Amino acid sequence: MKTERLIQVLFGIILIGLTAQSAGAQDTFFQFDEFEVEEISAESMSDSERIIYISDRWKFKAGDNVQWANPEFEDSEWNVISTNLTAADLSFxxxxGIGWFRKRIKVGEGLVGKPLALVVDRHLGASEIYLNGEKIYELGRFSTNPERAxxxxGNELPVIVFPDNGIQTLAVRFINPNNVETERMFGNNGFRFLLADWKSHQNQVLSFISDWxxxxxxxxxxLLTFSLIHFLLFLFYPKEKRNLYFxxxxxxxxxxxYFLYRIEMANDTFASIFFLKSALFFEIIVLAFAVRLMHSIDQKQRSIYSNVVxxxxxxxAVFVYFYPTDLVWFxxxxxxxxVAELLRTLYIMFRKRKAGAWIIGVGMLFFVVGLIISILINFQFVAGDVKIINMAGSGLLILSMSIFLSREFASTQKNLQQKLIEVQDLSERTLEQERINKEREIEKRLLEAENKRKSAELEEARALQLSMLPKKMPSLPEYDLAVYMDTATEVGGDYYDYSVEQDGSLVLALGDATGHGLKAGIMVAAAKSYFHTLVHEVDLLNMLTRISSGLxxxxMHLMYMGFILLRCNKRKVELAIAGMPPVLHYSKKKxxxxxxxxxxxxxxxxxxxxxxKRSLTLDEGDVLLIMSDGLTELFNPEREILGMEKIENVLMNSADFSSSDIIQQLNQLAETWSGRVDPHDDITMMVLKVPEN
Incomplete structure (x- = not known):
């Protein structure tokens, strides 16, 4: 019964104090026998355990006198109490701390001369055992001086051999120098003896010691294996404190x-008390670290709260160790x-859908079921071995927690491995990007150098192109002439020119090569050369044909050039157009x-x-506007094209101005329409006006 009660302490059975008191009360009341002689026989020996249960009701007298061992001594005035010496017994x-117990036993024929084991069910002191007045055993070290007792x-089995079938007198001289302490710790101060078949019970004792x-x-x-493994895991990775708590x-x-094992093997009461107090101490320590472990698993728990708990x-635990009996209910x-905090934390983990929480939940379920079964066994509602049940329950709890932590560790390693792969991939991509950036930087520098070279060449080409254009238009009394050009790139594709013939006639040319840049500049240079070579041709159509052939x-693949030729002789004007916008003629009269x-x-x-070609006669105040398509196809920010209508309106409203002012008005229209954004095509305008006298 001592073992069962101590194992209850180990696994947190809340009613341990009540169990001890109930057990003591049952021992006091159990087998109450008013007969002075108790009969035993072979038939009274149980078949399974081969034990004879003798009553614990013995005659008792406090004090000490060796004559009380004499079977003839008159003890009729002695009190009859339980050898357990519970608080209820001692109230009478x-x-x-010292006294004598006596019991008379009538032995049956089947037990005479046979070795019987004196089973010491409990013994909280030292004693001398007398059979028919002769001392046969000393349990512990007996002394009337409490300090020397x-x-x-122990676990040895004293042997008793009854010599005949008459009435035998057993007397026990008993002392418990630690009676105050034992009463507080165990609820009793005495002993209890049983009789058993010596051979069978010796085997049971040896089997118990071996099995236990x-x-x-x-x-x-x-437990040592689990503890060491997770402690080493903590040493290798101190940040994972869950391994330390586990x-x-x-x-x-x-x-x-270990303490429970030593209680069974202890050699004296003080050792048993020490081991029991240590077991009570570590019982609370274990629960405290179990709660701390659960809090560390639920990482959202506040560390301050967990540390306070x-x-x-x-x-x-320290208070319970020093005051085990005074703080039973505490x-x-x-x-x-x-236990409630463990279940609360587990519930929170389930509610938060903590991965793997079911593993600990299963272990906790087995642990709680083991506690319940242990309580039922201790109260004899069901049969079973409390030690095995509690060890199985706690073992499964330990196993489940270890599996959970191992699973978490494996999951962490997988995440770290995945992160490492991601980092390696990111590093490779970063290196590749750096390589690409360096290549692009090199390409950019090469491109910048190439652009600088081309820009220089284009600037030279632009200078060449501009040098091919007339520095200024001729000043003739018959005409007010002005021209304007705005190139879209360094080298534009527009071209204008003039020639004054020997007969006083004026030949004007305006061209627009496809595209821009160097090729357009070459096309312009060629057109200029052909123009000045063929300008003396009288027929404008023949001139266009020959220039086209030369180009x-x-x-130059896919390179073409629009062209307008005007031959002005006094008021007579001939014009020919090849792929250019219409010429606008403002008539003063109309x-x-x-x-x-x-x-x-x-x-x-x-x-x-x-x-x-077409011929027309100009009157005073008439204006001719010839232009490239860069003006008519100019876009505004809404991608709307300028068109001819707005140009005609400006020409109509500014026809009374000089030719240069008319160009200024048209230029103002272009800037307003485009939002002062650089044009995407060359813009060239030429205005010929017949002055008014």
């Missing part, structure tokens, strides 16, 4: 297992609080603008196109 007698707590040692060592080995939790259970558990409340011979559109392909094509 005065006892200062040593309590008995084997089970204890096996369970301790498991190691301390498993280590605490290891100490409790742990500190409270450690302080409470210990039970602490155990209840810690075609340049073999006060209107006319579009002169002669359709024709640009110069430089493979087709001998039949170009057209």
């Amino acid at each position: 007698v005065e006892w200062d 040593e309590s008995y707590s 040692t084997g089970i204890s060592m096996f369970f301790a080995g498991i 190691s301390l939790f498993a280590g605490g259970l290891l100490f409790i297992t 742990l500190a409270f558990g450690l302080i409470s 210990r039970e409340v602490i155990i209840l609080v810690f 075609r011979n340049l073999n 006060n209107e603008v006319e579009q002169i559109l002669l359709r024709g392909l640009p110069l430089g094509g493979n087709v001998n196109y039949p170009y057209q």
Whole structure:
């Protein structure tokens, strides 16, 4: 019964104090026998355990007198109490720690001369055992001096042999120098004896010692293994404190297992008390670290709260160790609080859908079921071995926690491995990007150098192109002439020129090569050369045909040039157009603008196109506007094209101005329409006005 009660302490059975008191009360009341002689026989021996249960009701007298061992001594005036010497028993007698017990036994024929084991069910002191007045055993070291007496707590089996079937007198001279302490710790101060078949019970004792040692060592080995593994994991990775808390939790259970084993093997009462107090101490320590472990698993728990709970558990364990009996209910409340906190934390983990929480939940379920079954076994509602049940329950809890932590560790390693792969991939991509950036930087520098070279070449080409344009337009009394050019790039594709013939006639040219840049500049240079070579030709159409043929011979793929030629002689004007916008003619008399559109392909094509020409007579105040398509196709920010209508309106409203002022008005229109954004195409305008006298 002592073992069962201590194991209850180990696994937090809240009613441990009540169990001890109930057991003591049952022992006092059990087998109450008013007969002075108790009969025993072979038939009264149980079949399974081969034990004879003799009553614990013996005659008792406080004090000490060796004559009280004499079977003839008159003891009719002695009190009949339980040998357990519970508080209820001692309320009827005065006892200062030493006294004598006597019992008369009638032995049946089947037990005479046979060795019977005196089974010491409990013994909290030292005693001398007398059979029919002769001392046959000393349990512990008996002395009337309490300081010299040593309590008995061995596992050997004293042997009793009854000589005949008459009435036998057993007398026990008993002393308990630690009666105050034992009453507080165990609820009783005495002993209880049973009789059993010596051989059978000797085997049972040896089997119990062997089994208990084997089970204890096996369970301790498991706890030691788990504790060391997780402690080493903590040493290798100190940031993962969950391994430390689990190691301390498993280590605490290891100490409790050791203390319970030593209680069974202890040699004296003081050792049993020490081991019991140590088991009670580590019971609370284990629960405190179990709660701290659960808090560390639920990482959202506040560390301050967890540390306060742990500190409270450690302080409470110290108080329980020094005041085990005075703080029975306090210990039970602490155990209840810690168990409730474990279940609360587990519930929070389930509610938050903590991964792997079900693993600990299964272990906790087995642990709680083991506690319940242990309580039922201790109250004899069900049969079973409390030690095995509690070890199995706590072992499964330990296993589940270790599996959970191992799973978390493996998950962390997988995440770290994945992160490492991501980092390696990112590093490779970064290196690749750096390589690409360096290549781009090199390409950029090469491109910048190439651009600088091309810019220099284009600037030279632009300078060459501009040098090919007239520095200024001729000043003739018959005409007010002005011109304007705005190139879209360094080298534009527009071209204008003039020639004053010997007969005083004026020949004007305005061209627009496709595209911009160097090729357009070459096309302009060629056109200028052909223009000045053929300008003396009287027929404008023949001039266009020959210039087109010359440009075609340049073999500049997909390069063409629109062209307008005007031959002005006094008021007579002839014009020919090849792929250019209409010429606008403002008539002073009519006060209107006319579009002169002669359709024709640009110069430089493979087709001998039949170009057209037109003749007209200008009056005073008349204005001719010839232009490239850069003005009519100018876009505004909304991507709307300028068109001819707005140009005609400006020409109509500014026809009374000078030719340069008219160009200024048109230039203002272009800037306003485009939002002062650089044009995407060259813009060239030429205004010819007949002055008014």
